[in-house]
Amino acid sequence: ALERALARIVERHEALRTRFEDVEGEPEQRIEAAVGFALRRVDLSALPMQSRETALEAQMREEAQSRFDLSRGPLIRGRLLRLEAEEHVLLVTQHHIVSDGWSLGVLVEELRALYAAFAQGLDDPLPPLPVQYADYALWQRGWLSGARWEAQSRYWREQLRGAPELLA
Known part of the structure; x- marks a missing residue:
């Protein structure tokens, strides 16, 4: 079982x-x-x-x-x-x-x-299951594009400024 x-x-x-x-x-x-x-x-x-x-x-x-x-x-x-x-x-x-x-x-x-x-x-x-993870990932990739992607990218670059480039 x-x-x-x-x-x-x-x-x-x-x-x-x-x-x-x-x-x-x-x-x-x-x-x-x-x-x-x-x-x-x-x-x-x-x-x-x-x-x-x-x-x-x-x-x-x-x-x-x-x-x-x-x-x-x-x-x-x-x-x-x-x-x-x-x-x-x-x-x-x-x-x-x-x-x-x-x-x-x-x-x-x-x-x-x-x-x-x-x-x-x-x-x-x-x-x-109504959807698989790959379906969700494709939806999110389509949703997170253009101006939305640029805004999110700017936000996270600012948040992570000064963080170590590589982690041990």
Whole structure:
């Protein structure tokens, strides 16, 4: 039910199926077909309790430090850590280019609803999405052009005057 719910979320949101190719020095997005969700499973339950906590922290650190390949994707991945028969930790890692703090809340709410439904043998309870992020981005790009773009650009150049050119 969990893997099916995660796969449905990736199927539902094009941004989570997007990768970025370098085309003549410029990034171009490519939206891939939905192919499920590869949930890596790690069983830590045979370890002694103290070792299990250390192994859990190591798994979390490894996951957080693993890089994404923007040109190959996927830019979301998951790891399910089994601590005991009825205790698991789910790690879901997304590249910031396809998610942000607001979209994380959407993911959590959709995962909750889908998992609850699928665990009971029910169908997907979520309504179809009226637009995808790419649709919104195109609308915003069209809206933010001409004089509006110039005004916004001037405003932010002024706000950021004196800021460091590069951040460590």
